[in-house]
Amino acid sequence: QSVLTQPPSVSGAPGQRVTISCTGSSSNIGAGYDVHWYQQLPGAAPKLLIYGNTNRPSGVPDRFSGSKSGTSASLAITGLQAVDEADYYCQSYDSSLSGSGVFGGGTRLTVL
Amino acid sequence: QVQLQESGPGLVKSSETLSLTCTVSGGSISSFYWSWIRQPPGKGLEWIGYIYYSGSTNYNPSLKSRVTISVDTSKNQFSLKLSSLTAADTAVYYCARVRRDDYNGAPAHFDYWGQGTLVTVSS
Numbered sequence: 001q002s003v004l005t006q007p008p009s010v011s012g013a014p015g016q017r018v019t020i021s022c023t024g025s026s027s028n029i030g031a032g033y034d035v036h037w038y039q040q041l042p043g044a045a046p047k048l049l050i051y052g053n054t055n056r057p058s059g060v061p062d063r064f065s066g067s068k069s070g071t072s073a074s075l076a077i078t079g080l081q082a083v084d085e086a087d088y089y090c091q092s093y094d095s096s097l098s099g100s101g102v103f104g105g106g107t108r109l110t111v112l
Numbered sequence: 113q114v115q116l117q118e119s120g121p122g123l124v125k126s127s128e129t130l131s132l133t134c135t136v137s138g139g140s141i142s143s144f145y146w147s148w149i150r151q152p153p154g155k156g157l158e159w160i161g162y163i164y165y166s167g168s169t170n171y172n173p174s175l176k177s178r179v180t181i182s183v184d185t186s187k188n189q190f191s192l193k194l195s196s197l198t199a200a201d202t203a204v205y206y207c208a209r210v211r212r213d214d215y216n217g218a219p220a221h222f223d224y225w226g227q228g229t230l231v232t233v234s235s
Contacts, residue, residue, distance in 0.1 A: 091157075
């Protein structure tokens with residue numbers, strides 16, 4: 001059972017927009033800690049996609065965007081492409097668990 | 113460009129202790145937090161713990177009794193020891209650099225990752 005809750009899977013057709021939600025609680029996202037997102041392609045290490053709720057590292061296309069409100073956050077992908085098919089994880093910090101890093105359970109994105 | 117490389121045995125026996133090392137190149141280990149994260153086959157990511165370059169640590173409460181993370185700034189390396197292994201510890205183990213929150217200084221996101229190393233616990 002992950003501290004942060006994500007849907008197990010989402011799907012969309014090429015060119016469409018999809019969103020992935022990440023729900024936390026008052027000790028992590030709701031406490032004001034930032035949410036970060038990672039993309040994990042098959043057989044590869046996770047790659048930082050969004051940090052500080054809305055910021056993209058250099059090289060990440062602007063098709064990827066993040067938002068945060070209350071105890072939840074979302075990752076949006078527009079203009080879906082086949083190369084976007086991957087697992088996506090949200091991550092934050094939890095003050096109630098001895099200052100722990102916490103991950104969502106991951107969401108598998110399928111491009112139809 | 114910062115690079116991280118995990119090293120250690122790929123097969124360890126049940127009840128024994130796993131030892132892994134992460135070597136950092138292209139940048140100094142100083143002034144950053146560093147972390148170990150693992151991923152059981154077919155499952156999600158699990159944070160194991162942080163270490164600051166000064167040596168202070170923070171561990172996942174579910175693993176705290178079995179985990180030790182240490183740092184060697186002279187070698188630009190940090191290490192993981194996980195004791196009393198069981199099959200449930202079989203996973204790909206990643207090391208990563210941690211950036212801090214600009215406002216509260218808390219560990220924030222993982223910006224550089226190693227490629228990961230698969231550790232299998234056998235009986």
